[in-house]
Amino acid sequence: MSLYMEAPQKLPDFWLWEERRKKQGLVSFTLELTPRCNNACRHCYINLPAGDGQARERELDFDGIKKIVDEAAELGAMWCLITGGEPLLREDFEDIYLYIKRKGIFVSVFTNATLISEKHVQLFKKYPPRALEITVYGVTEKTYGAVTGKPELFAAFMRGVRLLLDAGVPLSLKTVMIRSNVHEFQEIAAFCRAHSSEPFRFDPFIHLRFDRDEKRNQEIREERLSPEAIVALEHSDSARHDALQKNCEKLVFNEDMDNPEGFLFGCGAGISEFYVNHEGFFMLCASLYGSGLLYDLKNGTIKNALDDFVPKIRAMRTTKTEYMANCGRCRIINLCLWCPAHAFLEMGQLDACVDYFCSVAKERYKKMLL
């Protein structure tokens, strides 16, 4: 660009992002501000009522969050995702958001948009997020209410989206596809495409709850689409279909995986990125939650977590015959929702095989071959 400055680059094309990832240096983290939400979605793995006082008591306060952000910035983090629950329920949301921004860290926010106020709009207009991602549960009150349990919030959702759009705040609209809204898939996709410059994304995979509430887990199981329905949806979306077909060779191995040592973590969890839950526990990723899998940042540092805790978790192995004969060597594991974190949520074991995941993966593979 000039004698003094390189041409500007966006994340993740920024040269330092890639360089640090290669060296396994920290680049990003997620902050879960609260598990509370004003919606009560049937499929949600975390939501607690907005007024849950006990949950609120356990949430990391602003000082605790600042300590984490300060250290993450010192360690070189360039991007932070703020999520929940519904993060806008936090009265100190603006303080937290600006604190992270003023560290020179890009911030993305996941929100349901129902609590968006004129004040939030002005905040996002003046200090733009890298992305503002809103999940569209339905585009009619009936469907929105069937998913969220709060049909009365449909108007608030539409108002929030409208306020942001009118102010020119770029949105990324996406959806989750479950039995309660799948009949509205085309309408939701059209809505997202009409109001967002980002490519439309949908997630048909929902996993079980952190709190292992069996009644709520049963609701989640009931909301899961069948493997056939998931694959049909994926192939009805041309962008997703093309991506799957294009990456077929990368997604499917020609022969069984070689993993005689039984290592469980083939993913990048805890490398270059991490997750902090609302109580200040360090997690390797958004799904790896359970006893022995958390590191308390209230009594420790991110550096210690990355240097000592992460390697111990990632070194975990299994000799379980069922795993070694199936998931541990599976050629289509990359088409599967299986990972140790999801297996743990389903079965309470990191090395458990999960029939539903397996059925989805096989159905996806079958469709790819056609």
Next chain:
Amino acid sequence: MEIDVNAVYLPSEDVVARKIDDAFILVPIASGVGSMEDELYTLNETGHIIWEGLAPGRRVVDLAKSLAEEYDASEEEIRQDIQGILTELLKLNMIHKDG
């Protein structure tokens, strides 16, 4: 956009300067700063030294003199460098003229 060598220029409050590994980067955090809201800028060593030299009460000529002494270079050459980068930063609203 001409740089006044007798004026003081200061970093905008809406830019965060960070050193990550050996890189010195500028991160715009507000609308209207930088060319796009979510882009990062990398300064080279000269740019970095000049950025660090921007301080309240320090005019461009003062900075040029001080850097010329520190780096044993001609004041004129240094002033040209300073004017060059300040022109770019001013266009991007990453600095402002004080007072």
